[in-house]
Amino acid sequence: MIEYLHLRRRLIDRISSIWIVLSVMLLLLLPLAIGLGLAIESLPIVKAFPLRALLTSSDWSPMEGKFGFYTFIISSVWVTAIAFVLSAPVCILSAIYLTQYAHARVLYIMNLIIDVMAGIPSVVYGVGGVLVVVPFIKDNLAPLFNINSSGYSVLAGGIVLAIMSIPYMLNMLIDIFKGMSLEIKEASLSLGANVWQTVKFVLIRKGSSGIVAALGLGISKSLGETIAVLMVVGNVARIPQNMFQPGYPLPALLANNYGDMMSIPVYEAALMFAALILFLIIMLFNVFTNILIYKQTKE
């Protein structure tokens, strides 16, 4: 009897550990499977055209069998870079103000606002972009530079994206600054540093790996954001010469075209290839961020 119970317990133990291992394996395999699936699906186009041509050509007319992705890659870079330049400094400075200078109540209220902002569906940000940002660029901003713009532009995409990434990045940054011990601040202040010097020389340094991670994750998220950007960015497959011109980022390409015109040869493979590029860029970016974090925490 005791023998049986013992066996039973070992069996249960074995089964539960198999389950745990399986779930972890599944989580590990999922991104691999997605990557692999995309790679297999995009094989036809990679076979049909040299990789270099696909990535560096800006000639996009599927009807004529021309598939150059350069325009889309550059548009994604434009939109993401604009979003990053606009949101990162605002987020870092706000996080510093909210955690180091502001009254606790202000931080509390701001946390509520962040939650609300994060909860708004991205299509609503898109509508806001169409109603506010696009006309503002068309009527006010572009004329300032003597440029004729419809307003639908990579700048509009970047602005909308910046607003959308703020709650996401700010939330992470607040956690980083809030998590820093009181004692390290006391150490710096007791050496005669003022609050700003403490922030600049000690806290930012102490939290640098976390800050890099937060910004990196913010960019990854921006790269993949689709619908709100699609609504304001213009979706014209031409390389934008300045930020007031329309662009066509990779996610928008996928969202606009998948399911249509599938009779064109290798078109589906081309879209899968676009997804693969996006996947690889985001993955590379995450790897790069993680290497940075690893290097910093090792110090």
Next chain:
Amino acid sequence: MSNSAIVRIKDLNVQSGNTAILKNINVEIPRNKITVILGPSGCGKTTLLKSLNRLTDLQPHLKISGSIFIDDEDILQVTDGLTRIRQKMGLLSQKPYPLPMSIYKNIAFGLKIQGVSDKKIINDSVERYLAEVGLWDEVKDRLHSPASRLSIGQQQRLCLARGLAVHPEIILADEPTSALDPISSKKIEEKFIALRDDFTVIVVTHILRQAKRLADNVIFMYYGEIVEQGPPEQLFEHPVSPILKDYLNTGH
């Protein structure tokens, strides 16, 4: 005036919400002596220590009234020049908190803040103060490696050196040996005794034996109040209050 009290506290009250953390503190701390603030955990020792260089400002829920005179200046009234007051005091906390930079820069930090940019002065200070705490020989070959790689005991001595480098008058130490091994603790204690000639040292501790080893002057606190204060012979040999008698018997 070298014999007069360097710190004079008058009617100091600190409140957090409705709880009084410090009640009617009146005390004078003599110059160039080691003053030990003794008492059980949670009796307000640390708060008293931190109010001396206004680190209590970091906890906005604390309400402070009364006055603290340091060199005859009421620091609770100061609105401008807080950094100047804080530079008069070096702080040593329960656990060492080296700044997130190299050993060298940890010492140079305070000087740079003061506006010293002369490389030679900084180099000399780094060597001098590291030597002062007996760390120079241990770290001279790796001055530019991160301070976080030092052992805890070394880190605590680094924190002391970094505090000394800004030329304070007072050393505030909040249970400075509680995270350290016996040998490192001994080094810190010996350092305090040596520092007494040039500095005023204020040590918070709940270790009775440490208090006996170090003190020239003892402040015994219990639940936010000063129960007894005076020279160690008097307090430890002839305690007056029942609380202190009890504390001396049981050790806590």
